[in-house]
Amino acid sequence: MICQACGIEAPTKKVFFVQHIGAVVMFFHKRIGGMFCRDCMRKYFNEYTLKTLFLGWWGVISVFATPVVLLINIVNRLRAGSLAPVPPGAKVPVLTDEAVNRLHPLTSELVDHLNKGKSLFEVAADMAPRAGVTPGQVVRYAQALVAQKT
Ligand SMILES: [Zn+2]
Numbered sequence: 001m002i003c004q005a006c007g008i009e010a011p012t013k014k015v016f017f018v019q020h021i022g023a024v025v026m027f028f029h030k031r032i033g034g035m036f037c038r039d040c041m042r043k044y045f046n047e048y049t050l051k052t053l054f055l056g057w058w059g060v061i062s063v064f065a066t067p068v069v070l071l072i073n074i075v076n077r078l079r080a081g082s083l084a085p086v087p088p089g090a091k092v093p094v095l096t097d098e099a100v101n102r103l104h105p106l107t108s109e110l111v112d113h114l115n116k117g118k119s120l121f122e123v124a125a126d127m128a129p130r131a132g133v134t135p136g137q138v139v140r141y142a143q144a145l146v147a148q149k150t
Helices: 038-055 062-079 097-115 120-131 135-149
Strands: 012-023 026-037
Touching: 012 038, 012 062, 026 038, 038 062, 097 120, 097 135, 120 135
Parallel strands: none
Antiparallel strands: 012 026
C-alpha cells in the first residue's frame, strides 16, 4: 500500500533481493526487502541480479553462492509478477489537516479494529472510501496516533 523503498502509495508486495559479489577469497553480500511497489521491485531486481550475474562468480565460495542468490532473486521476482502497476500520479501520502479532520470521527473505530488484531492495511482499505481519503492517509494517521501515545 505504501512502498517501503520510495514511499509512494501504490500496490505493493513483499519481496527480498540479494546481491552477491565475489572477490577471490572474500565476498560481499547486500540484501534489501520489504513491501515494494512494482517500479521499485523491478529496479532492485535488475540492479541486484545484474551485478550478481557479472560480479558474483569470482571466488571459491562465490561459484556456489551465486546460483543460489540468482535463484532467490528470480523466485521473488516471479512471486511478485502479478503486482499491479503504480497508478499514474501516485505520490507519497501526506496527512493534511483536511484528512485529519475527516479521519478524526473514525478514530475510535480505527483503534478498535487494530486492537482486535486486524491488519492496518485491511482497515485502511475499508475506511478510506468512507472518510474520503486515500488508504495511505489512513496508514499515516494510524502511525501518527501510535507516535502520540509513546
Ligand atoms: Zn516504490
